[in-house]
Amino acid sequence: MAAELKILCGNGAAALERNAGKAAQFLGVPFSCNSPAGNGAGGGRPEHLAGQKSVVVASWTALKERTGSRKDIVDFLGGVKALLVYGWEESAVSNEFLAELTEGAVRRAKANAQPAHRICVAAGSGDICQQWAGLEFEVDSGAGGVEFELTGTKPDRRILISRDGEPFFVQLSVAGTQLLLLGCEEIADLAAPVSRGCSPLKQFERLAPLMMFLRRCFGDRCWQAPEMRGSFIIDDPLLRRRYGRLDYEKLLESMERQRYAACVAFIPWNYRRTDPRTAALFAAHPDRYSICVHGCDHTAREFCGTDEQRLGDLTRKALWRMDQHERLSGVGFAPVMVFPQGLFSTRAMQVLGQSRFLAAINSSPYPVDLAEKSLTLEDFLAPAFTAFSSVPLFTRRYPKNVAECVLDLFVGKPLLLVEHHGYFREGFGAVESFIAKINALAPGLQWTDLGTICSRACLQKRGENDELRIRFYTDRFLVTNPSMRRQSYVLCRGVLAGERSISATVNGRRVDVLFDGGQLEIPLTLEPSESAQIVLERRRVEVQWGGGQQGPLDRTKVFLRRSMCEFRDNVLDKSPLASRAAHRALGWLRGSK
Numbered sequence: 001m002a003a004e005l006k007i008l009c010g011n012g013a014a015a016l017e018r019n020a021g022k023a024a025q026f027l028g029v030p031f032s033c034n035s036p037a038g039n040g041a042g043g044g045r046p047e048h049l050a051g052q053k054s055v056v057v058a059s060w061t062a063l064k065e066r067t068g069s070r071k072d073i074v075d076f077l078g079g080v081k082a083l084l085v086y087g088w089e090e091s092a093v094s095n096e097f098l099a100e101l102t103e104g105a106v107r108r109a110k111a112n113a114q115p116a117h118r119i120c121v122a123a124g125s126g127d128i129c130q131q132w133a134g135l136e137f138e139v140d141s142g143a144g145g146v147e148f149e150l151t152g153t154k155p156d157r158r159i160l161i162s163r164d165g166e167p168f169f170v171q172l173s174v175a176g177t178q179l180l181l182l183g184c185e186e187i188a189d190l191a192a193p194v195s196r197g198c199s200p201l202k203q204f205e206r207l208a209p210l211m212m213f214l215r216r217c218f219g220d221r222c223w224q225a226p227e228m229r230g231s232f233i234i235d236d237p238l239l240r241r242r243y244g245r246l247d248y249e250k251l252l253e254s255m256e257r258q259r260y261a262a263c264v265a266f267i268p269w270n271y272r273r274t275d276p277r278t279a280a281l282f283a284a285h286p287d288r289y290s291i292c293v294h295g296c297d298h299t300a301r302e303f304c305g306t307d308e309q310r311l312g313d314l315t316r317k318a319l320w321r322m323d324q325h326e327r328l329s330g331v332g333f334a335p336v337m338v339f340p341q342g343l344f345s346t347r348a349m350q351v352l353g354q355s356r357f358l359a360a361i362n363s364s365p366y367p368v369d370l371a372e373k374s375l376t377l378e379d380f381l382a383p384a385f386t387a388f389s390s391v392p393l394f395t396r397r398y399p400k401n402v403a404e405c406v407l408d409l410f411v412g413k414p415l416l417l418v419e420h421h422g423y424f425r426e427g428f429g430a431v432e433s434f435i436a437k438i439n440a441l442a443p444g445l446q447w448t449d450l451g452t453i454c455s456r457a458c459l460q461k462r463g464e465n466d467e468l469r470i471r472f473y474t475d476r477f478l479v480t481n482p483s484m485r486r487q488s489y490v491l492c493r494g495v496l497a498g499e500r501s502i503s504a505t506v507n508g509r510r511v512d513v514l515f516d517g518g519q520l521e522i523p524l525t526l527e528p529s530e531s532a533q534i535v536l537e538r539r540r541v542e543v544q545w546g547g548g549q550q551g552p553l554d555r556t557k558v559f560l561r562r563s564m565c566e567f568r569d570n571v572l573d574k575s576p577l578a579s580r581a582a583h584r585a586l587g588w589l590r591g592s593k
């Protein structure tokens with residue numbers, strides 16, 4: 001039987017402990033909050049955690065409340081398999097307790113009030129630190145807390161994470177218990193709002209080590225992505241031999257060298273303009289090249305409106321054009337929408353939910369009309385944003401900060417990178433060196449197309465009866481049993497409030513759908529290596545785009561805009577002066593919309 005998680009609460013159950021509980025809940029680890037037996041300031045009777053050995057998370061003050069003397073500490077540790085202690089401070093009483101708890105292995109804690117820190121995760125710590133092992137990065141976290149000054153008394157201790165060159169997350173063995181000391185002063189609050197443009201990486205010190213610890217102790221009973229997938233998305237280009245700085249033959253060579261895959265975010269307006277040789281290149285290399293949908297006409301703020309009729313027309317027309325493009329060029333597409341200019345409205349997300357789009361992708365998860373601080377840290381750490389629509393929103397990022405990408409993979413998001421043709425101005429050195437770093441940190445990462453990525457995105461955890469619970473995000477989902485034994489599953493997908501008219505098929509056969517709170521569940525059993533294709537069907541009024549025309553003025557504006565963009569990308573890109581003139585002209589076109 002698995003160990004149980006206990007979170008030691010200080011007197012008054014401070015926010016610190018509540019935050020640790022939220023993190024455990026987020027990972028799906030059941031826990032109990034353990035209040036001190038006495039009200040003893042600095043040493044009531046030690047409370048034995050009865051029965052099997054527990055896994056314990058505690059602030060040092062909550063731990064000290066239960067363990068007055070060295071003997072009390074030893075008694076306490078007798079019932080504990082693994083213990084993470086955080087919240088340390090630089091004070092005489094904290095240092096004294098620290099030395100006592102670690103049998104002298106730590107001399108003292110040293111406060112660090114710097115706003116930004118250099119984090120170094122030890123190479124070879126992958127058993128605990130997972131994808132972070134071997135990574136060094138700067139983080140402007142504003143996190144205080146301490147680093148530890150170690151003595152040489154326990155040679156088997158491991159420094160898992162250093163901060164500003166000093167031990168910050170340390171593992172050692174004390175009286176048969178795995179003890180992990182964490183230098184941060186608090187655990188991040190998963191319910192805290194995250195502003196537009198703010199990165200959850202700022203919470204690294206306050207959250208990632210605790211997640212590492214819980215995953216180490218509870219393994220497959222924590223929510224985790226069973227596989228990692230990624231794609232390098234290139235916005236806007238036509239499928240011609242060259243587009244601006246992008247040469248498809250050369251990019252293919254680069255992808256073969258560094259084993260990654262690219263997806264062109266294709267503007268549906270260009271559906272009749274694909275060069276057959278480039279189409280043939282895409283068709284011959286489906287493991288490297290794929291395309292998805294990038295707006296419809298790609299005009300300014302195209303998917304930012306609130307007019308449902310207009311958004312519906314754009315969505316249907318985009319799909320109709322992509323179908324035509326597939327028919328004309330032979331290049332299929334993933335029904336995944338990449339919003340132009342990184343802008344979209346909540347209504348646009350709802351309208352996509354009425355169509356056969358599988359998912360949407362954007363750099364920011366904030367729709368233009370959503371109030372600041374409406375999304376929480378927990379939202380940011382889920383594989384996809386699901387609150388806007390029955391279509392999930394995945395996020396992507398520029399290939400700049402490796403740590404941001406590792407955070408995506410660590411929490412189970414697909415790794416979606418984005419660039420434009422200009423990124424290849426100096427060749428493929430930049431992309432290859434970035435991808436090489438990612439591939440080294442996450443050797444299991446599979447580079448593939450967006451259809452595969454979105455329709456297989458999930459988190460998984462083992463349940464009470466050995467069943468695998470899977471949280472998936474799209475209305476078409478593929479699950480495979482990779483094991484050598486028969487496995488039962490419960491597939492879960494969040495539903496919006498009031499949504500009940502959803503039916504499901506598994507490999508074409510209709511199955512029962514159970515609704516439980518805010519999610520639907522589909523039980524399933526798979527033989528070894530067997531796969532199941534799940535399709536959710538919703539009552540939606542799907543209207544096909546009939547190929548109708550825009551007014552002549554609108555058509556001219558779209559034509560002018562696309563022509564200017566292409567002129568800029570293909571001709572002016574080498575001349576900054578001319579490029580600025582083109583930007584001004586585009587600005588005028590935008591203003592005249």
Ligand SMILES: [Zn+2]
Binds near residue numbers: 235340
């Ligand atoms: Zn674009």
